Amino acid sequence: MQVTQDLSFVHLILTASVLVQLVMGLLLFVSMMSWGYIFQKLFTLRRELKLTDKFEAAFWNSPNLNDLYKQVSAGQVSNQGALERIFLAGAVEFAKLKKQPGINSSALMDGTRRAMRATYQREMDRLESHLSFLASVGSVSPYVGLFGTVWGIMNAFRGLANVGQATLAHVAPGIAEALVATAMGLFAAIPAVVAYNRYAYDINRLSSRFESFTEEFSNVLQRQP
Amino acid sequence: MTAVSYREPYQFSAGVLALLVHGVFFAVLYFGLSWQTKQPMEAMSVELWDALPMPVGVPTGGMSPETVAPDAAPALVEPPPQPPVEMVKPDIVVPEKKPPKPIPVPQKHDAKPTHTAQKSVESSRKNPQSLLERYGIEGGNTNTTRGGGRVGQQLRLADAVKATEADRLLAEYVGKIKAKIKRDIVMPPDVPENARVEFLVTLLPDGSVMTVRLARSSHAGYANAVERAIFKAQPLPLPPNNELFGQFRELKLVFKPIE
Numbered sequence: 001m002q003v004t005q006d007l008s009f010v011h012l013i014l015t016a017s018v019l020v021q022l023v024m025g026l027l028l029f030v031s032m033m034s035w036g037y038i039f040q041k042l043f044t045l046r047r048e049l050k051l052t053d054k055f056e057a058a059f060w061n062s063p064n065l066n067d068l069y070k071q072v073s074a075g076q077v078s079n080q081g082a083l084e085r086i087f088l089a090g091a092v093e094f095a096k097l098k099k100q101p102g103i104n105s106s107a108l109m110d111g112t113r114r115a116m117r118a119t120y121q122r123e124m125d126r127l128e129s130h131l132s133f134l135a136s137v138g139s140v141s142p143y144v145g146l147f148g149t150v151w152g153i154m155n156a157f158r159g160l161a162n163v164g165q166a167t168l169a170h171v172a173p174g175i176a177e178a179l180v181a182t183a184m185g186l187f188a189a190i191p192a193v194v195a196y197n198r199y200a201y202d203i204n205r206l207s208s209r210f211e212s213f214t215e216e217f218s219n220v221l222q223r224q225p
Numbered sequence: 226m227t228a229v230s231y232r233e234p235y236q237f238s239a240g241v242l243a244l245l246v247h248g249v250f251f252a253v254l255y256f257g258l259s260w261q262t263k264q265p266m267e268a269m270s271v272e273l274w275d276a277l278p279m280p281v282g283v284p285t286g287g288m289s290p291e292t293v294a295p296d297a298a299p300a301l302v303e304p305p306p307q308p309p310v311e312m313v314k315p316d317i318v319v320p321e322k323k324p325p326k327p328i329p330v331p332q333k334h335d336a337k338p339t340h341t342a343q344k345s346v347e348s349s350r351k352n353p354q355s356l357l358e359r360y361g362i363e364g365g366n367t368n369t370t371r372g373g374g375r376v377g378q379q380l381r382l383a384d385a386v387k388a389t390e391a392d393r394l395l396a397e398y399v400g401k402i403k404a405k406i407k408r409d410i411v412m413p414p415d416v417p418e419n420a421r422v423e424f425l426v427t428l429l430p431d432g433s434v435m436t437v438r439l440a441r442s443s444h445a446g447y448a449n450a451v452e453r454a455i456f457k458a459q460p461l462p463l464p465p466n467n468e469l470f471g472q473f474r475e476l477k478l479v480f481k482p483i484e
Binding site: 036039 | 233234236238240242243244250254255
Protein backbone atom coordinates (compact mmCIF):
# COMPACT_ATOMS: atom_id res chain seq x y z
CA MET A 1 0.00 0.00 0.00
CA GLN A 2 1.24 3.41 -0.80
CA VAL A 3 1.57 5.49 2.28
CA THR A 4 0.02 8.83 1.63
CA GLN A 5 -0.09 11.93 3.74
CA ASP A 6 -2.93 13.62 1.93
CA LEU A 7 -6.04 13.05 3.96
CA SER A 8 -8.58 15.04 2.01
CA PHE A 9 -11.89 13.29 1.72
CA VAL A 10 -11.85 12.78 -2.03
CA HIS A 11 -8.29 11.62 -1.91
CA LEU A 12 -9.12 9.12 0.79
CA ILE A 13 -11.79 7.54 -1.34
CA LEU A 14 -9.80 7.61 -4.53
CA THR A 15 -6.72 6.03 -3.03
CA ALA A 16 -8.57 3.31 -1.17
CA SER A 17 -7.95 -0.23 -2.26
CA VAL A 18 -10.25 -1.72 -4.86
CA LEU A 19 -12.18 -3.86 -2.45
CA VAL A 20 -12.77 -0.98 -0.09
CA GLN A 21 -13.91 1.10 -3.04
CA LEU A 22 -16.28 -1.67 -4.06
CA VAL A 23 -17.66 -1.86 -0.56
CA MET A 24 -18.12 1.88 -0.46
CA GLY A 25 -19.84 1.84 -3.84
CA LEU A 26 -22.17 -0.94 -2.75
CA LEU A 27 -22.96 0.88 0.45
CA LEU A 28 -23.64 4.08 -1.41
CA PHE A 29 -26.03 2.28 -3.74
CA VAL A 30 -27.78 0.52 -0.87
CA SER A 31 -27.98 3.73 1.05
CA MET A 32 -29.56 5.51 -1.91
CA MET A 33 -32.11 2.73 -2.29
CA SER A 34 -32.93 2.66 1.37
CA TRP A 35 -33.32 6.40 1.62
CA GLY A 36 -35.51 6.32 -1.46
CA TYR A 37 -37.73 3.70 0.12
CA ILE A 38 -37.72 5.58 3.39
CA PHE A 39 -39.13 8.68 1.75
CA GLN A 40 -41.49 6.73 -0.42
CA LYS A 41 -42.90 4.81 2.53
CA LEU A 42 -43.07 7.97 4.56
CA PHE A 43 -45.27 9.65 1.98
CA THR A 44 -47.34 6.54 1.32
CA LEU A 45 -48.04 5.85 4.96
CA ARG A 46 -48.86 9.45 5.72
CA ARG A 47 -51.28 9.54 2.85
CA GLU A 48 -52.80 6.23 3.91
CA LEU A 49 -53.34 7.43 7.46
CA LYS A 50 -54.98 10.59 6.23
CA LEU A 51 -57.28 8.72 3.83
CA THR A 52 -58.18 6.19 6.48
CA ASP A 53 -59.13 8.91 8.95
CA LYS A 54 -61.17 10.65 6.30
CA PHE A 55 -62.98 7.55 5.17
CA GLU A 56 -63.75 6.35 8.69
CA ALA A 57 -65.26 9.69 9.49
CA ALA A 58 -67.28 9.58 6.26
CA PHE A 59 -68.40 6.02 6.93
CA TRP A 60 -69.71 6.67 10.39
CA ASN A 61 -71.31 9.96 9.45
CA SER A 62 -73.03 8.84 6.28
CA PRO A 63 -76.72 8.08 6.84
CA ASN A 64 -77.02 5.86 3.80
CA LEU A 65 -74.55 3.22 2.67
CA ASN A 66 -75.69 3.43 -0.95
CA ASP A 67 -74.80 7.09 -1.12
CA LEU A 68 -71.40 6.36 0.35
CA TYR A 69 -70.87 3.53 -2.11
CA LYS A 70 -71.74 5.71 -5.07
CA GLN A 71 -69.57 8.48 -3.81
CA VAL A 72 -66.58 6.21 -3.29
CA SER A 73 -66.88 4.29 -6.53
CA ALA A 74 -67.27 7.52 -8.46
CA GLY A 75 -63.88 8.68 -7.24
CA GLN A 76 -60.66 7.94 -9.06
CA VAL A 77 -59.00 4.67 -8.25
CA SER A 78 -55.69 6.34 -7.59
CA ASN A 79 -57.28 8.57 -5.00
CA GLN A 80 -58.72 5.69 -3.05
CA GLY A 81 -57.18 4.62 0.18
CA ALA A 82 -56.79 1.02 1.31
CA LEU A 83 -59.83 1.24 3.55
CA GLU A 84 -61.97 2.54 0.68
CA ARG A 85 -60.90 -0.36 -1.46
CA ILE A 86 -61.79 -2.80 1.28
CA PHE A 87 -65.16 -1.13 1.63
CA LEU A 88 -65.73 -1.23 -2.11
CA ALA A 89 -64.76 -4.91 -2.34
CA GLY A 90 -67.16 -5.80 0.46
CA ALA A 91 -69.99 -3.70 -0.91
CA VAL A 92 -69.63 -5.00 -4.47
CA GLU A 93 -69.50 -8.61 -3.33
CA PHE A 94 -72.47 -8.10 -1.04
CA ALA A 95 -74.53 -6.57 -3.84
CA LYS A 96 -73.59 -9.41 -6.22
CA LEU A 97 -74.43 -12.15 -3.74
CA LYS A 98 -77.64 -10.47 -2.73
CA LYS A 99 -78.88 -10.73 -6.30
CA GLN A 100 -78.49 -14.51 -6.34
CA PRO A 101 -81.78 -16.21 -5.60
CA GLY A 102 -82.12 -18.32 -2.53
CA ILE A 103 -78.84 -17.43 -0.86
CA ASN A 104 -78.95 -17.69 2.89
CA SER A 105 -77.66 -15.04 5.19
CA SER A 106 -74.57 -16.86 6.47
CA ALA A 107 -73.30 -17.65 2.96
CA LEU A 108 -73.90 -14.02 2.02
CA MET A 109 -71.88 -12.78 4.93
CA ASP A 110 -69.11 -15.32 4.42
CA GLY A 111 -68.67 -14.33 0.80
CA THR A 112 -68.60 -10.65 1.65
CA ARG A 113 -66.11 -11.19 4.39
CA ARG A 114 -63.87 -13.27 2.15
CA ALA A 115 -63.85 -10.55 -0.48
CA MET A 116 -62.91 -7.95 2.09
CA ARG A 117 -60.29 -10.25 3.53
CA ALA A 118 -58.66 -10.70 0.16
CA THR A 119 -58.53 -6.99 -0.48
CA TYR A 120 -57.21 -6.42 3.00
CA GLN A 121 -54.40 -8.89 2.37
CA ARG A 122 -53.53 -7.23 -0.91
CA GLU A 123 -53.48 -3.80 0.66
CA MET A 124 -51.32 -4.96 3.53
CA ASP A 125 -48.93 -6.54 1.14
CA ARG A 126 -48.68 -3.28 -0.73
CA LEU A 127 -48.10 -1.28 2.44
CA GLU A 128 -45.46 -3.66 3.68
CA SER A 129 -43.55 -3.79 0.45
CA HIS A 130 -39.87 -2.81 0.74
CA LEU A 131 -40.01 -2.90 4.49
CA SER A 132 -37.98 -6.09 4.48
CA PHE A 133 -35.41 -4.31 2.35
CA LEU A 134 -35.08 -1.63 5.01
CA ALA A 135 -34.71 -4.32 7.65
CA SER A 136 -32.00 -6.06 5.67
CA VAL A 137 -30.12 -2.83 5.10
CA GLY A 138 -30.36 -2.00 8.74
CA SER A 139 -28.94 -5.29 9.85
CA VAL A 140 -26.42 -6.03 7.11
CA SER A 141 -24.85 -2.79 6.00
CA PRO A 142 -22.89 -2.20 9.24
CA TYR A 143 -21.23 -5.54 8.65
CA VAL A 144 -20.49 -4.69 5.05
CA GLY A 145 -18.95 -1.43 6.16
CA LEU A 146 -17.03 -3.24 8.85
CA PHE A 147 -15.72 -5.66 6.29
CA GLY A 148 -14.41 -2.78 4.20
CA THR A 149 -12.84 -1.28 7.29
CA VAL A 150 -11.17 -4.49 8.34
CA TRP A 151 -9.83 -4.97 4.87
CA GLY A 152 -8.51 -1.41 4.74
CA ILE A 153 -6.85 -1.74 8.12
CA MET A 154 -5.28 -5.00 7.08
CA ASN A 155 -3.80 -3.19 4.12
CA ALA A 156 -2.67 -0.35 6.30
CA PHE A 157 -0.80 -2.69 8.57
CA ARG A 158 0.68 -4.56 5.67
CA GLY A 159 2.04 -1.24 4.46
CA LEU A 160 3.33 -0.63 7.94
CA ALA A 161 5.36 -3.80 7.81
CA ASN A 162 7.39 -2.41 4.93
CA VAL A 163 8.68 0.60 6.77
CA GLY A 164 11.43 0.34 9.29
CA GLN A 165 10.40 3.03 11.67
CA ALA A 166 6.69 2.71 12.29
CA THR A 167 4.90 5.90 13.11
CA LEU A 168 1.26 6.71 13.37
CA ALA A 169 1.57 8.69 10.15
CA HIS A 170 2.09 5.46 8.27
CA VAL A 171 -1.13 3.80 9.39
CA ALA A 172 -3.34 6.83 9.85
CA PRO A 173 -4.31 7.32 6.18
CA GLY A 174 -5.13 3.67 5.69
CA ILE A 175 -7.24 3.55 8.81
CA ALA A 176 -8.96 6.79 7.93
CA GLU A 177 -9.87 5.56 4.48
CA ALA A 178 -11.05 2.29 5.96
CA LEU A 179 -13.21 4.04 8.49
CA VAL A 180 -15.01 5.88 5.72
CA ALA A 181 -16.51 2.51 4.82
CA THR A 182 -17.84 2.04 8.34
CA ALA A 183 -19.21 5.55 8.34
CA MET A 184 -21.11 4.84 5.15
CA GLY A 185 -22.39 1.54 6.45
CA LEU A 186 -23.70 3.21 9.58
CA PHE A 187 -25.12 6.05 7.55
CA ALA A 188 -27.12 3.52 5.57
CA ALA A 189 -28.06 1.37 8.55
CA ILE A 190 -29.19 3.79 11.22
CA PRO A 191 -31.96 5.51 9.25
CA ALA A 192 -33.04 2.19 7.82
CA VAL A 193 -33.47 0.67 11.27
CA VAL A 194 -35.27 3.71 12.63
CA ALA A 195 -37.53 3.87 9.60
CA TYR A 196 -38.21 0.15 9.70
CA ASN A 197 -39.32 0.25 13.32
CA ARG A 198 -41.41 3.33 12.79
CA TYR A 199 -43.11 2.04 9.66
CA ALA A 200 -43.72 -1.40 11.11
CA TYR A 201 -45.49 0.24 14.00
CA ASP A 202 -47.55 2.45 11.69
CA ILE A 203 -48.52 -0.45 9.46
CA ASN A 204 -49.45 -2.52 12.46
CA ARG A 205 -51.82 0.14 13.63
CA LEU A 206 -53.30 0.57 10.17
CA SER A 207 -53.77 -3.17 9.93
CA SER A 208 -55.69 -3.36 13.17
CA ARG A 209 -57.86 -0.46 12.05
CA PHE A 210 -58.60 -2.23 8.77
CA GLU A 211 -59.52 -5.42 10.56
CA SER A 212 -61.84 -3.75 12.98
CA PHE A 213 -63.42 -1.85 10.12
CA THR A 214 -63.98 -5.13 8.29
CA GLU A 215 -65.82 -6.54 11.30
CA GLU A 216 -67.87 -3.44 11.79
CA PHE A 217 -68.78 -3.21 8.14
CA SER A 218 -69.86 -6.87 8.19
CA ASN A 219 -72.13 -6.10 11.10
CA VAL A 220 -73.62 -3.16 9.27
CA LEU A 221 -74.18 -5.28 6.17
CA GLN A 222 -75.79 -8.03 8.21
CA ARG A 223 -78.33 -5.57 9.53
CA GLN A 224 -79.25 -4.61 5.95
CA PRO A 225 -82.66 -5.78 4.97
CA MET B 226 -62.71 -6.23 -7.73
CA THR B 227 -60.41 -5.83 -10.68
CA ALA B 228 -56.75 -6.05 -10.04
CA VAL B 229 -55.37 -2.59 -10.51
CA SER B 230 -51.88 -2.48 -11.88
CA TYR B 231 -50.23 -0.98 -8.90
CA ARG B 232 -47.43 1.51 -9.14
CA GLU B 233 -45.73 2.90 -6.11
CA PRO B 234 -46.51 6.57 -5.73
CA TYR B 235 -43.99 9.22 -4.84
CA GLN B 236 -41.15 7.45 -6.58
CA PHE B 237 -39.75 10.58 -8.13
CA SER B 238 -39.90 12.79 -5.07
CA ALA B 239 -38.49 10.02 -2.93
CA GLY B 240 -35.54 9.58 -5.30
CA VAL B 241 -34.87 13.31 -5.34
CA LEU B 242 -35.01 13.49 -1.57
CA ALA B 243 -32.69 10.51 -1.22
CA LEU B 244 -30.20 12.23 -3.49
CA LEU B 245 -30.55 15.36 -1.43
CA VAL B 246 -29.89 13.51 1.81
CA HIS B 247 -26.74 12.00 0.39
CA GLY B 248 -25.63 15.32 -0.93
CA VAL B 249 -26.03 16.76 2.55
CA PHE B 250 -24.19 13.82 4.06
CA PHE B 251 -21.20 14.17 1.83
CA ALA B 252 -21.23 17.91 2.15
CA VAL B 253 -21.10 17.51 5.91
CA LEU B 254 -18.28 15.01 5.55
CA TYR B 255 -16.40 17.27 3.18
CA PHE B 256 -16.87 20.62 4.80
CA GLY B 257 -17.77 19.75 8.34
CA LEU B 258 -14.58 17.92 9.10
CA SER B 259 -11.32 19.71 8.72
CA TRP B 260 -9.58 17.11 6.62
CA GLN B 261 -5.88 17.15 6.95
CA THR B 262 -4.53 18.12 3.58
CA LYS B 263 -1.12 19.40 4.41
CA GLN B 264 1.93 17.34 5.05
CA PRO B 265 2.33 16.51 8.70
CA MET B 266 5.56 17.52 10.35
CA GLU B 267 8.40 15.11 10.24
CA ALA B 268 7.92 12.61 13.00
CA MET B 269 9.90 13.52 16.07
CA SER B 270 12.60 11.01 16.74
CA VAL B 271 13.97 10.60 20.16
CA GLU B 272 17.50 9.54 20.84
CA LEU B 273 18.09 7.59 23.99
CA TRP B 274 21.48 8.14 25.50
CA ASP B 275 22.77 6.05 28.29
CA ALA B 276 26.24 7.48 27.99
CA LEU B 277 27.69 10.71 26.83
CA PRO B 278 27.85 11.00 23.07
CA MET B 279 31.10 10.38 21.29
CA PRO B 280 32.25 13.36 19.34
CA VAL B 281 32.95 12.99 15.66
CA GLY B 282 35.67 14.73 13.81
CA VAL B 283 37.23 15.94 17.02
CA PRO B 284 39.98 13.43 17.48
CA THR B 285 42.23 13.84 20.44
CA GLY B 286 45.38 12.53 18.89
CA GLY B 287 45.90 15.34 16.43
CA MET B 288 44.19 13.40 13.69
CA SER B 289 42.56 15.11 10.77
CA PRO B 290 38.84 14.53 10.21
CA GLU B 291 39.53 12.79 6.93
CA THR B 292 41.08 9.88 8.72
CA VAL B 293 37.84 9.02 10.44
CA ALA B 294 36.87 6.25 8.12
CA PRO B 295 33.18 5.66 7.41
CA ASP B 296 33.34 2.22 8.91
CA ALA B 297 34.98 3.36 12.11
CA ALA B 298 32.50 2.00 14.62
CA PRO B 299 29.43 3.79 13.31
CA ALA B 300 27.28 2.56 16.18
CA LEU B 301 29.46 4.30 18.70
CA VAL B 302 30.08 7.42 16.72
CA GLU B 303 26.96 9.44 17.19
CA PRO B 304 26.63 12.87 15.70
CA PRO B 305 27.25 15.71 18.10
CA PRO B 306 24.05 17.04 19.58
CA GLN B 307 23.40 19.57 16.87
CA PRO B 308 20.15 19.80 15.03
CA PRO B 309 21.08 20.01 11.33
CA VAL B 310 19.46 17.29 9.30
CA GLU B 311 22.33 16.62 6.98
CA MET B 312 24.53 15.53 9.85
CA VAL B 313 22.68 12.31 10.55
CA LYS B 314 25.54 10.32 9.10
CA PRO B 315 28.75 11.70 10.37
CA ASP B 316 30.82 10.43 7.48
CA ILE B 317 28.88 12.45 4.94
CA VAL B 318 29.44 15.84 6.31
CA VAL B 319 32.81 15.77 7.87
CA PRO B 320 35.11 16.03 4.86
CA GLU B 321 33.40 19.01 3.19
CA LYS B 322 32.31 21.14 6.09
CA LYS B 323 35.32 21.11 8.33
CA PRO B 324 38.15 23.42 7.46
CA PRO B 325 41.34 21.42 7.22
CA LYS B 326 43.42 21.21 10.29
CA PRO B 327 46.56 23.21 10.33
CA ILE B 328 48.53 20.41 11.90
CA PRO B 329 49.99 18.08 9.30
CA VAL B 330 48.80 14.54 9.62
CA PRO B 331 51.41 11.99 10.47
CA GLN B 332 51.75 9.37 7.78
CA LYS B 333 51.32 6.37 10.03
CA HIS B 334 47.82 7.44 10.93
CA ASP B 335 46.72 7.22 7.31
CA ALA B 336 48.05 3.71 7.09
CA LYS B 337 45.34 2.21 9.31
CA PRO B 338 42.61 4.72 9.84
CA THR B 339 40.12 2.36 11.39
CA HIS B 340 42.27 1.53 14.30
CA THR B 341 43.21 5.07 15.02
CA ALA B 342 39.63 6.16 14.95
CA GLN B 343 38.65 3.53 17.40
CA LYS B 344 41.63 4.36 19.48
CA SER B 345 40.61 7.96 19.55
CA VAL B 346 37.16 7.02 20.67
CA GLU B 347 38.57 4.85 23.40
CA SER B 348 40.98 7.47 24.53
CA SER B 349 38.25 10.02 24.68
CA ARG B 350 36.26 7.62 26.80
CA LYS B 351 39.12 7.16 29.19
CA ASN B 352 39.43 10.87 29.53
CA PRO B 353 35.94 12.06 30.35
CA GLN B 354 37.16 15.38 31.59
CA SER B 355 38.49 16.49 28.21
CA LEU B 356 35.43 15.07 26.53
CA LEU B 357 33.10 17.00 28.70
CA GLU B 358 35.06 20.12 28.14
CA ARG B 359 34.76 19.70 24.44
CA TYR B 360 31.09 19.27 24.84
CA GLY B 361 30.75 22.32 26.89
CA ILE B 362 32.38 24.17 24.06
CA GLU B 363 30.35 22.52 21.40
CA GLY B 364 27.29 23.67 23.20
CA GLY B 365 28.35 27.09 22.07
CA ASN B 366 28.58 28.57 25.49
CA THR B 367 29.76 32.10 25.07
CA ASN B 368 32.24 32.25 27.86
CA THR B 369 34.02 28.95 27.42
CA THR B 370 36.54 29.77 24.77
CA ARG B 371 39.31 29.05 27.16
CA GLY B 372 38.64 25.36 27.75
CA GLY B 373 38.47 24.09 24.20
CA GLY B 374 40.90 26.15 22.23
CA ARG B 375 41.41 25.41 18.59
CA VAL B 376 38.87 22.64 18.12
CA GLY B 377 36.08 24.58 19.72
CA GLN B 378 36.79 27.54 17.51
CA GLN B 379 36.57 25.39 14.45
CA LEU B 380 33.26 23.96 15.48
CA ARG B 381 31.89 27.32 16.35
CA LEU B 382 32.97 28.63 12.98
CA ALA B 383 30.95 25.94 11.28
CA ASP B 384 28.04 26.66 13.55
CA ALA B 385 28.14 30.34 12.95
CA VAL B 386 27.83 29.82 9.24
CA LYS B 387 24.85 27.63 9.70
CA ALA B 388 22.87 29.31 12.40
CA THR B 389 23.65 32.70 13.78
CA GLU B 390 20.07 32.90 14.87
CA ALA B 391 20.46 29.74 16.91
CA ASP B 392 23.58 31.19 18.48
CA ARG B 393 21.74 34.29 19.45
CA LEU B 394 19.00 32.24 21.07
CA LEU B 395 21.58 30.10 22.74
CA ALA B 396 23.38 33.05 24.23
CA GLU B 397 20.11 34.55 25.34
CA TYR B 398 18.95 31.42 27.07
CA VAL B 399 22.29 30.66 28.65
CA GLY B 400 22.07 34.14 30.08
CA LYS B 401 18.60 33.44 31.35
CA ILE B 402 19.66 30.16 32.88
CA LYS B 403 22.57 31.78 34.65
CA ALA B 404 20.43 34.61 35.87
CA LYS B 405 17.89 32.23 37.30
CA ILE B 406 20.57 30.22 39.05
CA LYS B 407 22.22 33.33 40.40
CA ARG B 408 19.05 34.36 42.13
CA ASP B 409 19.16 31.17 44.15
CA ILE B 410 22.77 31.34 45.21
CA VAL B 411 23.11 31.80 48.92
CA MET B 412 26.50 33.38 49.14
CA PRO B 413 28.67 31.87 51.84
CA PRO B 414 30.86 34.21 53.83
CA ASP B 415 34.43 35.07 52.87
CA VAL B 416 34.28 34.16 49.22
CA PRO B 417 37.11 35.90 47.44
CA GLU B 418 36.07 38.18 44.64
CA ASN B 419 38.13 36.33 42.09
CA ALA B 420 36.57 32.95 42.84
CA ARG B 421 35.50 31.03 39.78
CA VAL B 422 33.62 27.77 39.44
CA GLU B 423 32.75 25.82 36.34
CA PHE B 424 29.87 23.36 36.24
CA LEU B 425 28.89 20.86 33.60
CA VAL B 426 25.14 20.61 33.72
CA THR B 427 23.16 17.93 31.90
CA LEU B 428 19.62 19.08 31.22
CA LEU B 429 16.44 17.25 30.36
CA PRO B 430 14.09 18.66 27.75
CA ASP B 431 11.69 19.95 30.38
CA GLY B 432 14.40 22.07 31.90
CA SER B 433 15.09 19.91 34.89
CA VAL B 434 18.64 19.12 35.81
CA MET B 435 19.82 15.57 35.39
CA THR B 436 23.40 15.81 36.56
CA VAL B 437 25.62 18.54 37.81
CA ARG B 438 29.35 18.01 37.75
CA LEU B 439 31.91 20.35 39.09
CA ALA B 440 34.49 20.89 36.41
CA ARG B 441 36.72 23.45 37.99
CA SER B 442 36.57 25.25 41.26
CA SER B 443 38.64 27.74 43.09
CA HIS B 444 36.53 27.86 46.22
CA ALA B 445 34.76 24.84 47.68
CA GLY B 446 32.18 26.76 49.64
CA TYR B 447 31.16 28.83 46.68
CA ALA B 448 31.00 25.74 44.50
CA ASN B 449 28.65 24.07 46.98
CA ALA B 450 26.43 27.10 47.06
CA VAL B 451 26.26 27.25 43.28
CA GLU B 452 25.50 23.56 43.02
CA ARG B 453 22.63 23.88 45.45
CA ALA B 454 21.39 26.88 43.53
CA ILE B 455 21.42 24.97 40.24
CA PHE B 456 19.18 22.30 41.69
CA LYS B 457 16.99 24.85 43.36
CA ALA B 458 16.53 26.81 40.17
CA GLN B 459 14.84 23.94 38.34
CA PRO B 460 13.21 24.01 35.89
CA LEU B 461 15.72 26.05 33.99
CA PRO B 462 14.41 28.23 31.17
CA LEU B 463 14.83 26.62 27.75
CA PRO B 464 13.94 27.93 24.32
CA PRO B 465 10.45 26.91 23.25
CA ASN B 466 11.85 25.46 20.06
CA ASN B 467 12.73 21.86 20.81
CA GLU B 468 15.18 21.62 17.94
CA LEU B 469 17.67 23.69 19.81
CA PHE B 470 17.63 21.45 22.82
CA GLY B 471 20.53 19.45 21.50
CA GLN B 472 22.74 22.37 22.33
CA PHE B 473 21.39 22.62 25.83
CA ARG B 474 21.80 19.01 26.76
CA GLU B 475 25.28 19.64 28.03
CA LEU B 476 25.92 23.10 29.31
CA LYS B 477 29.06 24.50 30.75
CA LEU B 478 28.27 27.25 33.17
CA VAL B 479 30.85 29.52 34.72
CA PHE B 480 30.04 31.44 37.83
CA LYS B 481 31.89 34.21 39.54
CA PRO B 482 30.82 36.08 42.64
CA ILE B 483 31.00 39.39 40.83
CA GLU B 484 29.98 39.70 37.25
